[in-house]
Amino acid sequence: xxxxxxxxxxxxxxxxxxxxxxxxxxxxxxxxxxxxxxxxxxxxxxxxxxxxxxxxxxxxxxxxxxxxxxxxxxxxxxxxxxxxxxxxxxxxxxxxxxxxxxxxxxxxxxxxxxxxxxxxxxxxxxxxxxxxxxxxxxxxxxxxxxxxxxxxxxxxxxxxxxxxxxxxxxxxxxxxxxxxxxxxxxxxxxxxxxxxxxxxxxxxxxxxxxxxxxxxxxxxxxxx
Amino acid sequence: xxxxxxxxxxxxxxxxxxxxxxxxxxxxxxxxxxxxxxxxxxxxxxxxxxxxxxxxxxxxxxxxxxxxxxxxxxxxxxxxxxxxxxxxxxxxxxxxxxxxxxxxxxxxxxxxxxxxxxxxxxxxxxxxxxxxxxxxxxxxxxxxxxxxxxxxxxxxxxxxxxxxxxxxxxxxxxxxxxxxxxxxxxxxxxxxxxxxxxxxxxxxxxxxxxxxxxxxxxxxxxxxxxxxxxxxxxxxxxxxxxxxxxxxxxxxxxxxxxxxxxxxxxxxxxxxxxxxxxxxxxxxxxxxxxxxxxxxxxxxxxxxxxxxxxxxxxxxxxxxxxxxxxxxxxxxxxxxxxxxxxxxxxxxxxxxxxxxxxxxxxxxxxxxxxxxxxxxxxxxxx
Numbered sequence: 146x147x148x149x150x151x152x153x154x155x156x157x158x159x160x161x162x163x164x165x166x167x168x169x170x171x172x173x174x175x176x177x178x179x180x181x182x183x184x185x186x187x188x189x190x191x192x193x194x195x196x197x198x199x200x201x202x203x204x205x206x207x208x209x210x211x212x213x214x215x216x217x218x219x220x221x222x223x224x225x226x227x228x229x230x231x232x233x234x235x236x237x238x239x240x241x242x243x244x245x246x247x248x249x250x251x252x253x254x255x256x257x258x259x260x261x262x263x264x265x266x267x268x269x270x271x272x273x274x275x276x277x278x279x280x281x282x283x284x285x286x287x288x289x290x291x292x293x294x295x296x297x298x299x300x301x302x303x304x305x306x307x308x309x310x311x312x313x314x315x316x317x318x319x320x321x322x323x324x325x326x327x328x329x330x331x332x333x334x335x336x337x338x339x340x341x342x343x344x345x346x347x348x349x350x351x352x353x354x355x356x357x358x359x360x361x362x363x364x365x366x367x368x369x
Numbered sequence: 370x371x372x373x374x375x376x377x378x379x380x381x382x383x384x385x386x387x388x389x390x391x392x393x394x395x396x397x398x399x400x401x402x403x404x405x406x407x408x409x410x411x412x413x414x415x416x417x418x419x420x421x422x423x424x425x426x427x428x429x430x431x432x433x434x435x436x437x438x439x440x441x442x443x444x445x446x447x448x449x450x451x452x453x454x455x456x457x458x459x460x461x462x463x464x465x466x467x468x469x470x471x472x473x474x475x476x477x478x479x480x481x482x483x484x485x486x487x488x489x490x491x492x493x494x495x496x497x498x499x500x501x502x503x504x505x506x507x508x509x510x511x512x513x514x515x516x517x518x519x520x521x522x523x524x525x526x527x528x529x530x531x532x533x534x535x536x537x538x539x540x541x542x543x544x545x546x547x548x549x550x551x552x553x554x555x556x557x558x559x560x561x562x563x564x565x566x567x568x569x570x571x572x573x574x575x576x577x578x579x580x581x582x583x584x585x586x587x588x589x590x591x592x593x594x595x596x597x598x599x600x601x602x603x604x605x606x607x608x609x610x611x612x613x614x615x616x617x618x619x620x621x622x623x624x625x626x627x628x629x630x631x632x633x634x635x636x637x638x639x640x641x642x643x644x645x646x647x648x649x650x651x652x653x654x655x656x657x658x659x660x661x662x663x664x665x666x667x668x669x670x671x672x673x674x675x676x677x678x679x680x681x682x683x684x685x686x687x688x689x690x691x692x693x694x695x696x697x698x699x700x701x702x703x704x705x706x707x708x709x710x711x712x713x714x715x716x717x718x719x720x721x722x723x724x725x726x727x728x729x730x731x732x733x734x735x736x737x738x739x740x741x742x743x744x745x746x747x748x749x750x751x
Contacts, residue, residue: 264442265478267465269492269541279491283482 147340149316150324157232157320158300161239165247165296166289168240173251173292174277192245199242199305206238206310230312235320238310242303243296250295254288255281287359294355298348394418395545395577399438399448399458411435411445411601417545419575421568423588423609426598432581433475435598436547439579440472441465452544452577471543473551477534479522485509485533486518492541508540512566528559535563539570546578552587564590597621618750627672627748628709628719635665644691644744647671652715657691658747672748675721679741680710682730692742694718698734701727712740 176188194202210228211217220228228234258281266276282289304322311318313327321344328337398414411431424432437443439450441457442465449459457463480488486505493501509515512532517525522533531551538546552560568591571578580591588595588609595612597605605612605621612621622630632650639645643660649671656671663669679685685693696714703709708722710732718740722732732738 259478261474261476261478262480264440264465265472265474265480266491268440268442268468268470268472269537270466270469270495271491272466280480 147319147321147324147336150319150321151340151343153232153316153318154301154320154322157235157239158297160236161243161300162247162293162297164236164240165243166293169244169247169251169292169296172244173248173255174281176248176252177255191248194242195245199303200309202242203238203306203309206234206241206306210234210237210310229310230314230318232311232317235307235311235318238306239300239303242306243299246295246299247292250288250292251285252288254285254291257288258284290358291355294351298351301347301351302344392419392575393453393544393577395439395450395452395579397435397439397448397450399445399450401434401438401443401445409601411438413598413601413603414448415596415603415606417577417579418594419577420593421571421578421580421591422593423591423595424579424581424598425583425588425595425612427583430598431601432598433549434601436472436549436579436581439545440470440547441468455544469541469544471538471541471546473534473538473546473548475549475551475553477522477530477551479530479534479537481522484519484521485514485525488522488533489537489540491537504540508536511570512536528555528563531555531559531563532566535567539574542574544576546576548578548580550581550583553582553584560587561590567591622670622672622748622750628675628721629673629678630750631671631673631716633669633671635663635667635669638663638665647747647749649716654694654715656694656742656747657744658749659745661749663749670750672750673718673742673746675709675719677742677746678718678720680712680720680722680726680730680732681739681741682732682736684739685741688741690741690743692740692744692747694740694742696738696740698732698736698738700734701732710738712738714740 172191176184176191181187207229208214209216210220212221212227212229217227217229228237262280262284263276266280267273271279302322303320304326307318307320307323311320313319313323319327321340325337325340325344328334328340395417396415397417400410400412402408402410409431411434413431413435424435426432434443438445439457441463444462445458450457451459455463457468480491483491486509489508490501490505493504496504506515509518512535514529514532514536517529517533522530525533535551552563555563564587580587582588593608595606595609596603597612597618599618599621604618633647633656634650635645636648636655637646638660640660644657645660645663646655647658647669648655658671661669679690684695694714696712696718699711699713699717701708701710703724706724708724708727710720710722710727712718712720720740726732
């Protein structure tokens with residue numbers, strides 16, 4: 146098995162999940178509490194990666210990161226190389242691709258927090274930020290865990306965006322799913338099967354952890 | 370019920386006591402219209418003195434909206450809200466968290482993830498640890514919930530939760546306290562214990578307390594003043610006795626427990642005797658009532674409490690009461706220890722009796738009876 150691809154994928158998924166906590170929490174917060182009349186448009190944009198073919202998303206990200214776009218030029222001026230076909234570019238593409246898988250669980254759990262608790266917090270002198278960290282966030286732990294786990298697992302298994310944005314450079318942009326594709330192309334089914342199994346196992350474990358943590362009734366243990 | 374609250378400043382720190390300026394009235398003069406409320410508008414103007422002011426009224430009268438406006442959770446369209454020279458609303462809109470208001474919500478809104486102690490400390494987290502502990506201990510003790518400090522809100526009883534919510538609001542040393550039907554869900558004993566504790570606290574901390582309720586008992590148990598809200602407007606205010614015992618409006622009368630309210634017309638005024646004669650609409654019954662400023666022929670309403678009517682099985686004589694009305698018992702219903710007799714006198718009147726009276730008079734439907742009503746038991750309303 147290609148351990149290099151494996152660790153690269155884990156590193157990518159962890160980075161993306163962490164970035165999505167930082168980016169996703171404010172976006173989810175805004176989506177939940179904003180009364181802006183065009184908010185639904187922003188919600189639709191955030192949800193786009195769910196329905197968009199990864200190649201379409203990947204194509205636009207590639208264009209946006211390329212040396213002809215302002216962002217790409219800025220990055221090139223700063224670092225001396227382009228974002229396309231680099232690990233950093235992969236991270237950016239993956240963040241966009243997994244955004245709804247983090248934002249939607251976050252927003253759903255924020256919305257489930259009783260507004261009266263938020264009102265109570267502010268009458269007790271807490272600012273909005275304090276209310277967020279002392280009331281909303283602690284009561285949204287399950288949504289938080291779900292969002293992090295889903296964006297982690299989703300990034301682990303992504304293919305189309307990675308192929309478009311990252312190419313297939315061993316140790317830089319070759320992730321597990323691309324490795325499997327390569328093996329299959331080379332009729333190396335045994336190796337593909339091995340890697341696929343590991344990916345399947347990881348996804349299953351991550352999802353099991355999510356559902357286990359979100360169990361409401363811990364009085365009933367599965368093994369009793 | 371003994372209350373162990375020491376009057377004075379035990380719960381306060383020196384600075385906050387000075388800041389609260391004990392003894393200031395809350396002045397409210399606001400207007401708020403609801404676009405989708407079928408033209409409902411809240412339009413009130415009053416000054417709440419230190420002490421308990423009951424805000425009484427039917428549901429949908431705007432009671433909670435009024436409290437939300439004072440707390441800053443809702444924004445009035447125009448007007449002014451101020452206490453002790455501090456403007457909550459007017460030229461500028463002071464943010465909720467800077468108003469220093471104690472608000473106990475109808476459903477309490479205790480933080481489910483925090484212990485009783487952490488809930489109570491929520492509003493004083495800016496204080497130094499020792500001051501915070503001292504204040505928390507004092508308030509937990511005065512509301513008799515010290516033994517619950519480690520428990521979560523989900524693990525204590527309704528009455529205990531109520532005490533925690535009160536303690537959480539009061540420990541911040543608010544300059545106004547807003548209570549939205551805080552005792553609605555409690556049994557009578559728990560309720561009166563908490564009322565005692567709240568009253569004792571109020572003795573020591575003279576701040577305006579607005580207490581929303583639709584319970585008559587609470588009005589009399591707590592109120593120094595009552596304000597009746599209906600359709601977003603104040604329709605009556607005064608002491609509980611003034612407002613509830615001599616209501617001037619039908620809605621207030623219904624809320625205040627006038628079981629009998631009739632349309633009537635003034636037939637004659639007897640200025641020399643200080644009485645009037647009124648005929649009840651749809652019947653021949655004429656009642657002698659107290660004299661009010663009303664022209665002969667004008668329409669008004671007469672309210673009579675079911676408990677103020679006497680019932681006789683033979684025609685009574687030699688009475689000081691001026692109104693003796695013949696009728697027939699239609700039905701008898703029992704609630705706890707009170708029997709309500711509905712008597713047809715041309716229109717139906719409800720009369721309250723004791724169980725013993727029902728049995729010794731052998732009352733049953735169809736029985737002919739006479740109702741006796743004193744002149745001053747007839748309350749006239751516009």
